[in-house]
Amino acid sequence: MKKILVLLGASLALVACKEQEETIRSAGPQLPSKLYSYVWNRSQPTFTGNSWLRNVRITDEKATLGRVLFYDKALSVNNVTSCGSCHMQSKGFGDGKALSEGFLFNETPRHSMHIVNTGANSRFFWDGRSVILKDQVLLPISNHIEMGLEDENLLIAKVDAIDYYDDLFEEAYGNGLVTKERIAEALASFVGSIVSYNTKFDQVERGVDRFTALEEKGKDLFNNKYNCASCHGGKNFNAEWGETAFSNIGLDAEDTDEGLNGRFKVPNLRNVMVSAPYMHDGRFSTIEEVLNHYSSGLKQNANLDWRLRQFDPTGMNISPDEKEALIAFLHTLTDYDLLSDPKYSDPF
Secondary structure (H helix, E strand, O other), X not given: OHHHHHHHHHHHHHHHOHHHHHHHHHHOOOOOOOOOOOXXXXXXXXXXXXXXXXXXXXXXXXHHHHHHHHHOHHHOOOOOOOHXXXXXXXXXXXXXXXXXXXXXXXXXXXXXXXXXXXXXXXXXXXXXXXOOHHHHOOHHHHOOOOOOOOOHHHHHHHHHOOOHHHHHHHHHXXXXXXXXXXXXXXXXXXXXXOOOOOOHHHHHHOOOOOOOHHHHHHHHHHHHXXXXXXXXXXOOOEOOOHHHHEEOXXXXXXXXXXXXXXXXXXXXXXXXXXXXXXXXXXXEOOHHHHHHHHHHOOOOOOOOOOOOOOOEOOEOOOOHHHHHHHHHHHHOOOOHHHHHOHHHOOOO
């Protein structure tokens, strides 16, 4: 019965949005006469990870097609939601909501992860259920809450019926044939091209800027006293190796969402200061709440990560001055170029 009601609701919404669909199709995306460059180049650091995309050869044409698909609401069953609805450039490709909304405005069960340098990821989603980016990009489209196009033939038919995709597929693949595999590869090309490597942290690493005293103190606390880097390591400030890529950080004494055996993916901290709220369920609205959790809010979960067991039972007892310094350091991870780069923007 529940599934019938959902389908009925989708059908009604589909009818209601028919006029909107025609508007989307007639307007089309606004694209530059000369394509933006999305292809990896020698100035791009290896930690951005394009070589890890696996089976995806990024070209400017594929990424341009992927950009349009990413922001096109026609990829939802009722033309209400796009990938970009939950991954907004100004929010570090998050959406600013605790739980994202799907095509019928129902809440998804988890917070939408912000996306950057995904080519360096070995697994995707909070529970790591996808290991290949080409697979990951299609799952939200077919999800019964997120975008609702559960029938891949309907997805193909919708895209194939939109005039502006004729030239985009022709330029990317040499002909206008629309397939699920091409949609996936184009989306993966665009998502994989969303890279961050020009934060203040990066500029300091290159020797063209300097940390303030407060930022330097925060970096030292992050890497040493509190060893945040044991989970948020490397230039992406996350963990992408073996068991350390997922962690239980004592959010609850008993797991209500088991994730991956009680653990969740350690997120990338690049652009963390513009991608609130935080955690897999978006429970913390501010970075201050996150630090308060680590300071005095740890729950002694049976699956609590071993790296947190060395502290007092409830946390690290971080002082107010230390929190201020840590926040100052985290601000240096914001990539303002990424947040405003037109090649990643909504073309509609």
